[in-house]
Amino acid sequence: MIPDAVFQQTLLGFLAPVARFLDDESVSEVMINGPDEIFIERGGKIEETDARFPSEHALESAVRNIAQFVGRVIDVDRPILDARLPDGSRVCAIMAPASRRGMTVSIRRFPKNRLTVEQLMKYGSLSENSKMFLESCVLVKRNIVVAGGTGSGKTSMLNALSSFIPSDERIVIIEDSSEVQLQQPHAVYLESRPPNAKGQGAVTIRDLLRATLRLRPDRIVVGECRGGEALDLIQAMTSGHGGSLSTVHATYPHDTLHRLETLCLMSEVELPLSALRGQIASAVNIIVQTSRMNDGSRKITHIAETTGLSEGGQYELQILYEWKQTGSDSKTGKVKGVLGWTGKRPTFFDEVVSKDLPIPPEMRAK
Ligand SMILES: Nc1ncnc2c1ncn2[C@@H]1O[C@H](COP(=O)(O)OP(=O)(O)O)[C@@H](O)[C@H]1O
Ligand SMILES: [Mg+2]
CATH class of the missing domain: 3.40.50.300 (P-loop containing nucleotide triphosphate hydrolases)
Structure with missing residues (x-):
């Protein structure tokens, strides 16, 4: 078995362009609307970021790799991926043509510390x-x-x-x-x-x-x-x-x-x-x-x-x-x-x- 931490590092590797947000406790959600439009939610407010994936192809590969890693598939017949990462974060991805503008991904970070x-x-x-x-x-x-x-x-x-x-x-x-x-x-x-x-x-x-x-x-x-x-x-x-x-x-x-x-x-x-x-x-x-x-x-x-x-x-x-x-x-x-x-x-x-x-x-x- 691959230890969760190693697993997580590999996944962060796939998501390198947004890895810094996934490591940031103040971020609750990372929203990727195609390779060139990436928003985050921080403290309940949505902010646009300057992060980018190199291309649509790179973003698609990242999502396919994640799917494969967690034992799932995303393809034309199954265009929606709802997967949980080892740290508890949840990834939802929808690909074209179900998503008009191409691969759309939303990652809900799992808060390490719940609000008391x-x-x-x-x-x-x-x-x-x-x-x-x-x-x-x-x-x-x-x-x-x-x-x-x-x-x-x-x-x-x-x-x-x-x-x-x-x-x-x-x-x-x-x-x-x-x-x-x-x-x-x-x-x-x-x-x-x-x-x-x-x-x-x-x-x-x-x-x-x-x-x-x-x-x-x-x-x-x-x-x-x-x-x-x-x-x-x-x-x-x-x-x-x-x-x-x-x-x-x-x-x-x-x-x-x-x-x-x-x-x-x-x-x-x-x-x-x-x-x-x-x-x-x-x-x-x-x-x-x-x-x-x-x-x-x-x-x-x-x-x-x-x-x-x-x-x-x-x-x-x-x-x-x-x-x-x-x-x-x-x-x-x-x-x-x-x-x-x-x-x-x-x-x-x-x-x-x-x-x-x-x-x-x-x-x-x-
Ligand atoms: N009372 C609060 N004050 C500030 N932030 C909050 C509060 N309640 C929740 N949040 C933050 O808002 C986001 C969504 O909260 P969550 O409880 O998951 O909402 P829901 O279950 O209604 O979708 C989380 O990032 C959470 O940390
Ligand atoms: Mg909820």
Whole structure:
């Protein structure tokens, strides 16, 4: 076996023109739109770079070499490569003619150090009080879905929230590509896999989720729900696996529930919509909505609790915390505002009190 470090060096060799970015902790993404147009994301902002590949041919060879190294193929019949490098970084490449301008590559660097709750607070993504509240939500085993757009900080938030899980619990983490990294000692990491060149050997999130139920998990963390696995997760959440966590791509708390519904319908399990809604409403207890602001910062915009279904079969939510923007700094452009309590208490407030868990002072006082 080739040691990972050597492997990584070889891969960096293929990607020599952008190797300096792949070595740079402050860079989160390298985006190659053909040989002459290379952007990076740093601190949430996209910058164009002067890096270049010598030619389209050189870029294509680099991607083919990477594919070969990780045991995959990219060619006219299989023009999309989604591969993980030994250091956890993820490479997605799409070749012509599927990509109009030729080889397009995006490399998501795997952060060696995940953002902690303290760092997220320092960045203003959540407040001291909302942190206390979320900690209690995790401790009383509410199911939590973190929702937001691409790059809004969902995975980072999921990772941070997972740090509240008590260290004596057995946690199973299921992902498409490893991003979540926990401090707890008893964590099992599972990763899905696309089919090989012969179309065999695929392991889906659903396969892993079903197998996980037999692994005696105390908590299930699903990195991201993007398809039919949403139904399996919802069913796990309502059948004794409270305290599960996941992320979903959606913009507002209500959308999040509707998005989950759509994903569940992708599962090919026939279920009347009213029954499905009932399950989603009782499965998802807390929605943490994240957003990428104009200044590149990521914030929690809402913390909402699902309270059930209305008589008409619509989801009912109560917003517990909400971000209110008060302005922006005229010099730096930084947005200003607060993630404030709305005055509503969660339905499980008494449980939080009786267990003597962290309670934001504002909630206690009233
Ligand atoms: N609260 C935050 N403040 C600053 N940067 C953040 C914050 N949350 C995430 N990031 C950075 O933004 C990028 C995308 O975050 P990620 O959690 O992967 O988003 P998503 O899962 O929504 O796509 C990463 O580089 C991450 O380090
Ligand atoms: Mg993510």
